[in-house]
Amino acid sequence: MFTSKALYSDASLQQxxxxxxxxxxxNHLIQKITEFINEERARKIRYDSSPRINYGYSRVHxxxxxxxxxxxxxxxxxxxxxxxxxxxxxxxxxFYFQQPFGNLLYNTELLNDMxxxxxxxxxxxxxxxxxxxxxxxxxxxxxKTLQRVKLVVAYSSSVSSPREHKAIMKxxxxxxxxxxxxxxxxxxxxxxGKALALAADKFDQTALLFLCDVDLIFNSDFIDRCRMNxxxxxxxxxxxxxxxxxxxxxxxxxxxxxxxxxxxxxAGIWTSYGYGPACIYRxxxxxxxxxxxxxxxxxxxDVDLFDxxxxxxxxxxxxxxxxxxxxxxxxxxxDLNLPVRQQTMCQGSKSAGLASQKSLVKAMLSIExxxxx
Numbered sequence: 001m002f003t004s005k006a007l008y009s010d011a012s013l014q015q016x017x018x019x020x021x022x023x024x025x026x027n028h029l030i031q032k033i034t035e036f037i038n039e040e041r042a043r044k045i046r047y048d049s050s051p052r053i054n055y056g057y058s059r060v061h062x063x064x065x066x067x068x069x070x071x072x073x074x075x076x077x078x079x080x081x082x083x084x085x086x087x088x089x090x091x092x093x094x095f096y097f098q099q100p101f102g103n104l105l106y107n108t109e110l111l112n113d114m115x116x117x118x119x120x121x122x123x124x125x126x127x128x129x130x131x132x133x134x135x136x137x138x139x140x141x142x143x144k145t146l147q148r149v150k151l152v153v154a155y156s157s158s159v160s161s162p163r164e165h166k167a168i169m170k171x172x173x174x175x176x177x178x179x180x181x182x183x184x185x186x187x188x189x190x191x192x193g194k195a196l197a198l199a200a201d202k203f204d205q206t207a208l209l210f211l212c213d214v215d216l217i218f219n220s221d222f223i224d225r226c227r228m229n230x231x232x233x234x235x236x237x238x239x240x241x242x243x244x245x246x247x248x249x250x251x252x253x254x255x256x257x258x259x260x261x262x263x264x265x266x267a268g269i270w271t272s273y274g275y276g277p278a279c280i281y282r283x284x285x286x287x288x289x290x291x292x293x294x295x296x297x298x299x300x301x302d303v304d305l306f307d308x309x310x311x312x313x314x315x316x317x318x319x320x321x322x323x324x325x326x327x328x329x330x331x332x333x334x335d336l337n338l339p340v341r342q343q344t345m346c347q348g349s350k351s352a353g354l355a356s357q358k359s360l361v362k363a364m365l366s367i368e369x370x371x372x373x
Contacts, residue, residue: 002026004053024310026053029070033095037074054092068097109231116208116227118279120151123186123195124214126160130330134214135168141220143176149223150180152202154195157185193291193301200290205283206232211302213276215328216241217260222324226279229318233287236309237279239322244268244329260326268329270321275302277325284315 001008007022033051051072058068072095075088120138124131131153142149153169155162166183173181182202186195196211203209210226222239229237245268247256257267285291288308295301309317334343 002056002058025058026056029056029068029095029097032097033070033072036095051093064098065101066097066099068099070095070097115148115224117148117150118223118226119203119207119209120149120212121154121196121199121209122152122212122214123154123156123190123192123199124165125156125158125190127214128164130214130328131165132168133328134216135172137217139172139176141218141223143172143179145220147220147223150182150203152182152184152199154184154186154199156188156190156195158187158189189296191293191296191301193295193304194293196301197291197293200282200285203282205281205286207282209280209282209285211276211278211280213327215330216277216325217328218325219261220324222322225322225324229320230279230281232281232283233315235316235318236281236284238275238306238309238317238319239277239279239325240270240272240320241274241277241322241325241327242268243271243274243327246329246331260328261323263323268327271327274327275306278302278305287315288312 002022004026030051030053037051051074054071054073056068056070058066060066072093073090074093075090122134138151141147142151153165155165162185169181169183173179184199184202186198188194200207200209208227208230210223225239226237229235242263244260245266250266251257288305292301292304295304306317309315336343
């Protein structure tokens with residue numbers, strides 16, 4: 001079910017939202033309804049305004065395609081005896097839409113014998129322990145296996161000194177002298193969009209960028225999909241990342257899994273509302289105007305970039321759950337100085353990533369039982 005502002009689904013317990021693609025789809029439906037109403041106007045049926053959405057339903061039928069039902073309100077105008085006045089009456093109307101599947105099309109793409117370099121771009125501020133974990137995983141997946149990758153760490157030093165972080169980078173550079181490890185310091189207050197933009201400028205237009213965050217863990221399969229699911233001038237890849245819940249609420253010491261790549265409903269949630277990680281060619285980044293560097297702190301710059309691609313006429317968005325990249329849980333602190341829009345997004349992300357319903361109930365019962373003892 002959907003309204004003009006939100007999409008509600010039994011497949012997700014996340015806060016109702018309207019993604020850019022669904023907004024465009026609903027706008028197309030409204031346009032079709034308006035065209036139909038205009039035809040009625042031509043037949044002397046007079047309407048006073050554009051239709052207003054009350055609610056609607058959408059489903060994908062495996063045999064017939066996408067089906068929509070929309071309930072709208074339209075205002076009709078009827079002339080009264082007084083020539084200068086008219087009577088406006090509201091009507092509820094229901095419209096049905098059928099978007100059938102087209103014929104099956106297929107294409108083949110030749111794979112390069114020599115895979116493209118993937119250019120990791122990691123914005124960073126503080127978080128030393130998390131950076132250590134990231135570099136250990138980067139070494140295991142990329143450096144030891146001679147993956148064709150490059151790494152740029154864009155560090156904002158306005159809050160904490162980068163001395164220890166730079167020392168870690170130097171250790172890995174000394175250990176792997178052939179590796180492309182680049183350290184970039186960003187002046188001023190932290191801005192994820194600004195850090196990503198300045199790091200992207202280090203590479204040419206044909207470079208394949210992976211917009212990465214320091215709290216991600218990934219494997220080699222993901223790097224392959226980063227290459228496979230992008231095409232210069234045609235396609236960008238926004239993977240849906242599995243985000244871990246708070247392990248202190250989810251597990252006891254005896255049940256905590258050894259692998260980060262444990263995926264189930266108790267371990268975490270697929271963050272379909274997150275658009276931070278992305279595989280994009282540098283030229284395609286410029287094609288949509290790049291990042292909004294006026295946004296300060298964390299949040300919203302990823303949504304802004306995603307919306308630009310959804311609206312682009314030539315570059316398509318490839319989006320799917322990816323088993324090869326995990327967002328490791330970290331206790332989130334929302335800056336009270338953030339604008340309301342970013343603050344709301346931060347608080348929503350913080351709540352959604354805390355624990356499953358079952359784990360929260362167990363934690364509450366445990367607290368209650370402890371209180372009775």
